[in-house]
Amino acid sequence: MAEEPTPILKMENITKRFPGVLANDHANIEIYPGEVLALLGENGAGKSTLMNVLVGLYRPDEGDIFVRGEHVEIHSPSDAAALGIGMVHQNFMLVPTMTVAENIILGMDGLAFRPDLDKVARRIQEIAEHYNMNVDPYAYIWQLSVGEQQRVEILKLIYRGAEILILDEPTAVLTPQESHELANVLKVMTSEGKSAVFITHKMEEVMEFSHWVRVLRRGRVVDVKKTSETNPQELARLMVGREVLFRLEKEASEPGDVVLELQNVYADNEKGLPALQDVSFTIRQGEILGIAGVAGNGQRQLAEVITGLRKVTGGHIYIQGDEETNHSPLRMIKAGVSHIPADRIGMGAVGDMAVSDNLAMKGYREPPMADGGILHPQLILEFARKMIAAFRIATPSPATHIKFLSGGNIQKAILAREIDACKGLLVAVYPSRGLDVGATESVRKRLLEQRAQGRAVLLISEDLDELITIADRIAVLFEGRVMGIVDSHNADIDALGLMMAGVPKQEAIAETSG
Amino acid sequence: MQIIFEKRESVSRQAVILVPIVSFLVSLLFGAILLALSGANPFITYGAMFSGAFGTWNRFTETLVKAIPLMLTGLGVSIAFRMRFWNIGAEGQLTLGGVAAAGVALYLSQGLPGWLVLLLCILAGCIAGAIWAGVPAILKAYLKVDETLTTLMLNYVAILFSEQLYYVSWRAPGYNSGTAPFPETAWLPRIAGRAHIGLFFAIILAGILWFVFNRTRWGFELKIIGENQTAARYLGIDIERNIVLAILLSGAISGLAGASEVLGIARRLQQGLSVGYGYTAIIVAWMAQLNPIVILFVGILMAALLVGGDQIQMKMRLPAAVGLVLQGMILIPMLAGSIFTEYHIRIIRPQKTGVEAEA
Numbered sequence: 038m039a040e041e042p043t044p045i046l047k048m049e050n051i052t053k054r055f056p057g058v059l060a061n062d063h064a065n066i067e068i069y070p071g072e073v074l075a076l077l078g079e080n081g082a083g084k085s086t087l088m089n090v091l092v093g094l095y096r097p098d099e100g101d102i103f104v105r106g107e108h109v110e111i112h113s114p115s116d117a118a119a120l121g122i123g124m125v126h127q128n129f130m131l132v133p134t135m136t137v138a139e140n141i142i143l144g145m146d147g148l149a150f151r152p153d154l155d156k157v158a159r160r161i162q163e164i165a166e167h168y169n170m171n172v173d174p175y176a177y178i179w180q181l182s183v184g185e186q187q188r189v190e191i192l193k194l195i196y197r198g199a200e201i202l203i204l205d206e207p208t209a210v211l212t213p214q215e216s217h218e219l220a221n222v223l224k225v226m227t228s229e230g231k232s233a234v235f236i237t238h239k240m241e242e243v244m245e246f247s248h249w250v251r252v253l254r255r256g257r258v259v260d261v262k263k264t265s266e267t268n269p270q271e272l273a274r275l276m277v278g279r280e281v282l283f284r285l286e287k288e289a290s291e292p293g294d295v296v297l298e299l300q301n302v303y304a305d306n307e308k309g310l311p312a313l314q315d316v317s318f319t320i321r322q323g324e325i326l327g328i329a330g331v332a333g334n335g336q337r338q339l340a341e342v343i344t345g346l347r348k349v350t351g352g353h354i355y356i357q358g359d360e361e362t363n364h365s366p367l368r369m370i371k372a373g374v375s376h377i378p379a380d381r382i383g384m385g386a387v388g389d390m391a392v393s394d395n396l397a398m399k400g401y402r403e404p405p406m407a408d409g410g411i412l413h414p415q416l417i418l419e420f421a422r423k424m425i426a427a428f429r430i431a432t433p434s435p436a437t438h439i440k441f442l443s444g445g446n447i448q449k450a451i452l453a454r455e456i457d458a459c460k461g462l463l464v465a466v467y468p469s470r471g472l473d474v475g476a477t478e479s480v481r482k483r484l485l486e487q488r489a490q491g492r493a494v495l496l497i498s499e500d501l502d503e504l505i506t507i508a509d510r511i512a513v514l515f516e517g518r519v520m521g522i523v524d525s526h527n528a529d530i531d532a533l534g535l536m537m538a539g540v541p542k543q544e545a546i547a548e549t550s551g
Numbered sequence: 552m553q554i555i556f557e558k559r560e561s562v563s564r565q566a567v568i569l570v571p572i573v574s575f576l577v578s579l580l581f582g583a584i585l586l587a588l589s590g591a592n593p594f595i596t597y598g599a600m601f602s603g604a605f606g607t608w609n610r611f612t613e614t615l616v617k618a619i620p621l622m623l624t625g626l627g628v629s630i631a632f633r634m635r636f637w638n639i640g641a642e643g644q645l646t647l648g649g650v651a652a653a654g655v656a657l658y659l660s661q662g663l664p665g666w667l668v669l670l671l672c673i674l675a676g677c678i679a680g681a682i683w684a685g686v687p688a689i690l691k692a693y694l695k696v697d698e699t700l701t702t703l704m705l706n707y708v709a710i711l712f713s714e715q716l717y718y719v720s721w722r723a724p725g726y727n728s729g730t731a732p733f734p735e736t737a738w739l740p741r742i743a744g745r746a747h748i749g750l751f752f753a754i755i756l757a758g759i760l761w762f763v764f765n766r767t768r769w770g771f772e773l774k775i776i777g778e779n780q781t782a783a784r785y786l787g788i789d790i791e792r793n794i795v796l797a798i799l800l801s802g803a804i805s806g807l808a809g810a811s812e813v814l815g816i817a818r819r820l821q822q823g824l825s826v827g828y829g830y831t832a833i834i835v836a837w838m839a840q841l842n843p844i845v846i847l848f849v850g851i852l853m854a855a856l857l858v859g860g861d862q863i864q865m866k867m868r869l870p871a872a873v874g875l876v877l878q879g880m881i882l883i884p885m886l887a888g889s890i891f892t893e894y895h896i897r898i899i900r901p902q903k904t905g906v907e908a909e910a
Contacts, residue, residue, distance in 0.1 A: 344785070345787075346784065346785065365787065366784060367789070371787075380781075384779075384781045384785045385782070387775055390778060401771055410767055410768045411768070414766070
């Protein structure tokens with residue numbers, strides 16, 4: 038081992054058990070001032086658990102933590118904050134109805150009864166400028182995009198004097214540009230001797246952001262690499278313990294009849310502002326239409342109008358030739374629409390019900406699972422067993438509450454249910470977001486399988502590679518408008534990027550080819 | 552050493568049975584301390600309570616008399632609670648159910664065949680209870696009006712309305728209060744003592760509800776709505792309609808409790824219909840963790856506490872408050888104990904293992 042200065046943080050032999058799961062198994066990490074450490078691993082590898090132990094949200098069953106060489110006990114996030122450790126969670130901990138400045142000081146010790154918010158705002162402004170972050174301290178959180186909210190979370194930690202920042206999959210919600218800005222923020226921070234732990238399952242990010250990488254598998258740290266001395270292929274192999282296929286074979290398909298047609302669709306968002314404007318497209322049998330765009334440009338509303346969850350304010354929706362504009366979700370389901378929602382846990386699944394129940398939530402209305410309103414538990418269980426096997430859902434038993442499964446397995450269960458019930462159109466919203474390589478691969482394979490079986494698939498994704506690999510055509514949404522639809526086999530990433538930024542198709546193509 | 556609570560992966564069957572029993576024993580212990588402090592012998596007091604509730608056949612039937620409305624209203628509110636609809640209006644639904652049954656018995660029964668009178672009285676009670684719950688349900692489902700307030704306020708309306716009837720409008724000549732006795736055709740048959748066939752209603756309904764919750768499409772939808780409304784909407788379930796239907800059923804069962812009470816016990820509408828069963832029902836439902844079968848047993852337990860508490864006031868000459876405090880004391884550990892059905896405790900001893908495992 039090389040002689041080095043004391044690590045600013047060291048976690049030794051951390052073990053954490055959950056019912057039926059060994060989340061961390063004698064995991065070790067260390068990090069030095071001015072360094073970014075990437076924790077790389079599949080979903081459920083124990084990355085988040087390890088960091089939650091560090092910030093005091095979980096108590097480890099075994100193991101020790103040393104900060105600046107001293108043995109410490111961290112019982113709560115405020116203990117962690119006192120040691121200069123702060124974490125940006127995947128789900129932001131911000132109060133939407135309060136301003137940026139208010140959120141940043143919320144819950145701090147030693148606040149005045151009536152804090153001087155202008156002073157706070159000035160300080161925030163200073164920090165933001167120092168790190169090249171653009172944030173208005175007086176803006177309300179609900180007015181901010183997800184990327185901006187993340188900046189607020191980071192600012193909050195710096196404002197409170199954090200020396201070690203933990204970022205839990207920070208780029209999952211960011212556009213490529215925003216990710217780039219984040220990388221710059223981290224560079225400034227590390228140049229000042231601050232450190233960061235970066236949780237991710239994307240190899241490219243490890244390469245872009247970190248100095249060191251620790252690969253976790255099944256709760257164990259399986260390897261430690263210097264980022265400059267490794268490559269994505271090696272990391273992927275370490276992460277999953279086997280070689281991964283990065284390219285999927287897409288067979289040629291002959292599109293059939295039109296399954297979904299949108300004609301000049303308009304819709305509003307929750308705030309009554311236009312979210313979709315004059316959206317028209319069709320999807321045929323055996324075809325995947327990809328929707329590209331920076332998050333928040335109408336993708337969610339698009340999925341919602343097609344699945345009956347949101348009313349259109351203008352235009353028409355036809356499914357398999359029938360007008361289904363503004364029909365209820367149930368009518369849409371009966372018209373043949375299946376939906377893999379963006380919010381798996383909040384919408385796609387019922388956490389406190391069994392895996393088998395969750396799998397039955399589309400089929401329970403009809404025989405064989407139900408007969409004249411009476412359910413057949415035995416047949417529901419049989420169906421669940423079949424799905425669990427076919428989709429390789431890792432669950433202790435069909436009766437386990439689905440919330441105890443990992444994100445990837447919850448998604449597989451939703452996919453199983455929706456694909457089995459699909460009668461024409463599959464609407465998949467960010468289906469591989471947050472999933473590890475193995476699960477992503479299986480999700481994409483399933484979508485291609487549906488295409489091969491003559492279903493129409495609407496794939497909303499923020500991953501351009503995914504869209505180009507899977508989709509037949511790609512429509513780009515910008516501020517609720519379709520900027521153009523391109524064939525994916527001759528799609529150009531740069532042109533797509535320009536369209537995502539609001540440049541119409543013709544100009545974008547002219548600009549990038551010229 | 553460290554003691555931690557860990558969430559159970561699935562509810563343990565063993566814990567579901569053991570926890571209430573252990574909690575009950577803890578409750579008795581707490582109660583005993585309280586009794587000892589107030590100068591009463593705990594053993595004798597508990598003995599008096601037990602014998603007061605179960606000591607003779609007669610007393611047991613009186614315990615059943617109180618258990619029946621507790622079981623029925625408990626079943627009623629449990630349906631609402633499964634939907635996260637905080638129906639605390641069982642008292643009003645019960646009262647109005649009693650009023651409606653009385654109205655039919657007194658004023659609409661003439662000239663009808665005997666078997667039909669009782670049936671109509673019961674039906675009227677159910678409908679009245681359903682309407683009384685249905686109003687808040689519709690307000691909640693379609694206008695998002697908070698149901699805790701509306702159900703609670705409607706209790707007062709129903710109770711005062713019933714008082715107006717038996718003190719003024721429906722008062723029988725020659726009485727200070729209370730209506731004339733019902734015709735015999737409107738009497739609910741009794742099984743033993745004053746205990747009436749409302750007991751069978753409760754048992755049958757518990758069975759039906761168990762089946763509905765666990766074996767029917769509708770029960771499945773109710774469960775999804777109760778657990779996650781966003782998911783329910785996404786799955787195409789009509790949330791508003793289902794909430795209203797479930798709450799109508801909830802109110803109808805509490806209305807049935809009221810109808811059974813007036814038709815089976817007093818056999819006239821008079822003071823003493825609203826004595827708080829509808830509120831105790833909330834405790835019954837939660838103690839039973841909304842399981843309809845368990846509600847039957849918890850109903851009997853609560854009734855025994857009520858009857859036994861009355862007994863110790865009379866027999867032991869303890870102040871009336873002691874009986875009530877004792878009831879409260881017994882409830883708290885029972886309710887707190889439910890944490891153990893969802894969590895289990897793990898004790899960790901620091902392990903001295905080889906620390907220098909890997910660098």
